[in-house]
Amino acid sequence: MMNLQAILDSIYGELQPRLGEGKVADYIPELAKVDPNQFGMAIATVDGKLYSVGEADTSFSIQSLSKVFMLTLALGKVGEGLWKRVGREPSGSSFNSIVQLEREEGIPRNPFINAGAIAVTDVVLAGHAPREAIGEFLRFVRYLADDETVTIDQKVAQSETQTGFKNIALANFMRAYRNLDHPVEHTLGVYFHQCALAMSCQQLAKAGLYLAARGSNPLTGHSVVSPKRARRINALMLTCGHYDGSGDFAYRVGLPGKSGVGGGILAVAPGLASIAVWSPGLNEVGNSQLGSAALEMLAARTGWSVFGD
Known part of the structure; x- marks a missing residue:
């Protein structure tokens, strides 16, 4: 069994020298005030475990x-x-x-x-x-x-x-x-x-679990949507979830995901886990620069891409 906490710790360690990369969304005045030198990541697994690193319990504006x-x-x-x-x-x-x-x-x-x-x-x-x-x-x-x-x-x-x-x-x-x-x-x-909803990576990872677990939240037993609908929402996240960077995200990470200009990304490994990452600095297409890098590292180290490892 892979050690997800160790994987998160290693990703955080490698990204620390890059904290502050990208540009915060300054066209929304309140978001312009956010310190870009922050990074948090959380993984909620379908078997009920929660792993996190960095500022994973800090609330941020989830935006899109x-x-x-x-x-x-x-x-x-x-x-x-x-x-x-x-x-x-x-x-x-x-x-x-x-x-x-x-x-x-x-x-x-x-x-x-x-x-x-x-x-x-x-x-x-x-x-x-x-x-x-x-x-x-x-x-x-x-x-x-x-x-x-x-x-x-x-x-x-x-x-x-x-x-x-x-x-x-x-x-x-x-x-x-x-x-x-x-x-x-x-x-x-x-x-x-x-x-303007504010959530932490830990809260987001838990909220996204229904998309990883065939429409139900395994932590609470709540049924949210049918398995078919969960699958279809994931399909839309994979093809459209990163604006004009959706193809590149699918190519590099290979997971359904949705980004927001607050610097958050929610990603789904169907059948396995829900992942939330946050770092406020954005790349040129409006997606978290370090968040995208972290998810690429995670997919590579876990083999979780929907296209196979």
């Missing part, structure tokens, strides 16, 4: 990692009907591109680019006031992580609301094409709050 959880909620509400509103193909464009949205008449390419995630949030908002939808989302993530202390960082939510002009443009564009059912400010209010 929230899109995985909101997608799970939306599929629970409308099932396969969701795909009338959003596609399932990699974008090949910037995560907040409006050009593609115009060309494809208001149907976003996939649920992990910003336009797609806003459409998914609009689905979850149906029948709710924005505050209720935010509450439902927060309760769901607490349920996944089995942790009532998970919270939304109001300062980050406010920071995004005040500066999210591209997202406002994307939402208005979709509303013009009738692919948004609610007032733009209602849908975006929920979206900005979901992205």
Whole structure:
């Protein structure tokens, strides 16, 4: 049996001289204040063990990692009907591109680019006031992580609301094409709050376990989604989870994953483990530079790539 703690310790040791690499997401004022010299990593295995290293219990803004959880909620509400509103193909464009949205008449390419995630949030908002939808989302993530202390960082939510002009443009564009059912400010209010969720690597690794364990959380026994749906969410994470760097991440790491501009990455080794890594410095396509390197090392040392060792 491999020693996962020893593997994590060795990865951390090798990456320490590189702490601070990359560039923090400075277009969200609150994220610009984060110290880039931080690194945390946690692995939650399907047999109930948790391994961690570095600042794995430090909360950070999960940003686009929230899109995985909101997608799970939306599929629970409308099932396969969701795909009338959003596609399932990699974008090949910037995560907040409006050009593609115009060309494809208001149907976003996939649920992990910003336009797609806003459409998914609009689905979850149906029948709710924005505050209720935010509450439902927060309760769901607490349920996944089995942790009532998970919270939304109001300062980050406010920071995004005040500066999210591209997202406002994307939402208005979709509303013009009738692919948004609610007032733009209602849908975006929920979206900005979901992205401002603060979690640690340990909490995230536990929350992602249902994707590693055929739709159920083995730590709590909670059934979250069907095995088929878990498999399909993993497929989307593999092909679309890293914006325009998704192909490169699949090539180097070979695991379904979702990144966020807060510097976090959630990765899934199906049948084995859920992995969360965080380091705030981003590479040129908006993914954590050291986080990506750490996952590449982990995949190489464990043989966990979905494509074989």
